Amino acid sequence: MSFASVVPSPGSLAQGRRLLRTALPAISLVLILAGIAWMNPRAISYLGFNLMLNLAIPIALATIAQMFVITINDLDLSIGFFVSFVGCVTAVWLADQPELGIAMLLGGILIYAAVGALVYVFDLPSIVVTLGMSFVWQGLAIMVLPKPGGHASEWLHRLMTFHTPFVPFPVIAALVIAGVVHVGLMRSSYGAILRGAGGNAAAISRAGWSLLKAKIVAFALAGFFGVLSGLSLIGLTTAGDPNIGAGYTLLSIAGVILGGGEFVGGRVSPVGAVVGALTLALASSSLLSFMRIPPDWQVGANGAILIIVLAARALISRREA
């Protein structure tokens, strides 16, 4: 971005606005951290971050999965129960029968790709299709693991509880996820086509690109990151539960929007999505515990925080426009 021109052209003003919009998710994360530091200074430490952010990694991965679907103007209401399904498969089979476990996870990604094709070919609303799929995944998860149990592979547990020097592992993981997806979606040449399919699908197809392929790729990537989310979740909890990812659907959507993404138009930001997911994870667990809000009220307080943060974003965006 350059502000080289002497006369403030509409372009450079718009760039300034975009800069502010890009910084919004980071600002909200800093605010939440400041709140935590104020209430419990000891939480701002290596150990504190490890504890507070551990569970943010699966949420960040699910948010990235959701972001790929939102990129192409669709919405995935099944990601939460897909993460549950992945978690159950991981806990039941991955440690003892790795071939079967891997095959089932790959099958899950293939079904995601097929959902993308279905949505495009029959021009179905993705909300309806993925809502249906969420019951399918929930059912499969219950069939695989009727009640909480199973165990994580040793390597998975070690990976997720790895103690990196100086910088806590969750922070590094978040940086790696954000960086890799940023390069893949925002910097790669096919990433531009994928985002373009969300911005103006007709233009992409007139230029000779396959929209079917774009949908399949986006949904398959969502499936892939959903699998990573489930794996990381089981690595942390070490046991499966068919309802383990139930809250992830809404968290992932909120994370994408909080991170500067928009529901339509292919406007998304991988870095923002990861920051949004971290913000939500911190706000929903650590901040509330430090505020000594009783567990019975935490879910409701969680929702209130979500509304406040998203409303703030909407207000600021509107003032810019």
Next chain:
Amino acid sequence: MSPDAGEVVRCEAVAMSFGNVRALAGIDFHVDAGECVGLVGHNGAGKSTLMHILAGTLPPTCGGIAVGGTAQPAYGVAAAHRLGIRCVFQELSLCPNLTVAENARVFHRTLRGFGWRRRAGALILKQLDTIFPDHKIQPGATVSDLSIGRRQMVEVARAFTVTDAPLRLVILDEPTSSLDAHTAGQLLSFVRRFVAGGGSCILISHLLNEILHHCDRVVVLRDGRIVAADQARAFTRDRLVAAMGAEAATARPTRVKVRQAGEIRVLARAEKNDGAKPVTARAGEIIGLAGLAGHGQTKFLLDVFAASEHPADGLKVTAPVALVAGDRQSDGVFPFWSIAENIGIRSLNRLKRGIFLSPEMEAEHAESWRRRIGIRAQDVHANILWLSGGNQQKVLFARALGSDAAIVLMDDPMRGVDVATKLEVYDMIHAEAAKGRTFIWYTTELEELGHCDHVYVFRNGRIVADLHHDELSEEKVIQSSFQEQRPA
């Protein structure tokens, strides 16, 4: 017409039907290398359909297409691109969320691998520099942040970029509709250079002078048939208009009116920045906003609109306002609604029985305006997208004129509207003004300013000239528009 070696594309007996509607009735059409062919006709004459067929985006119902003398049985978007046929569509086909460089990438499959962003940016920038030397567009800018004129410039420049595939024919559909006179001139002179270098163009425009002055050959379409085809020299404006089947556009002298002492409806006082002139609009007046595209005219209209609801500083609006959008796809039509619903939306309070909206009253309201304004539709309950562009615009006029608004704001509403429709609308505006309505009319077409009682010329968001009808001349408007072009 024997096929020679220099032929770029030839259609034979190409016909196209959409359901029962026949858009093209079996036409023969060809373009030679090194010529610019002008394509003119009403909205709905089949120009856009022919263009989509040539661009490969619509397969014709029957007929054959040959490129460079070779028949192309499996013609489509990919084949068109491979054979060097490009198209700039009337509705913009850029992705608004991508940058200028990324949009160039969308067009060129070979722009990939390491450093593709830099190469794509350099490619589009070079072409922009060639066509529009003073464009001020950065390849890293997001398209949605650009004005509609700049977007059109990017789109045109992109069509002329070359990587691996050859470039033989560029089809330009209303390429100047969103450009001001200066950039339109730059584009048209580039087209001549391109053609002189052996390339070919098809130019579709409602601005007949553009066609007459910049094309080698002109083809006139009417009702899906070619009704006239000749060298451009052989045509005059009147002959073109006659061939299209419209009344002669210049036959009617522009009405001269005296500035009435009607009540003041809009008063925008001089803003803080020095030298800006106040705007006054009285009852029964037609006020023109002129100047280069994107210099604050639309913003002024939106400010007036906003001031009618919430009092604003330095801007007084004393009557209800309605806006006729120029960018009808994004600001005008409700694409999923019927014609009747699109007309009625500005007048819902008058179309109620009790607390409920009455579909009968809505249909009645729409039907009366359909007849008064001549919207070519069988049924007001049909979806608005069934109408051609010009008729969709008429619906937007009906929405504003059918409302209680005493002030009608028009944001360059004649973009891509055919001559006959324009003449009907001009008459309607004069008739409504005579009844006491106020019109504030932003237009990029200088001829239209002749309909106005008073014209304000915008430059960089400020009013630099304030012209009465009798002191109005094209020279004065152009002169003021380019005022301060080069700061001392």
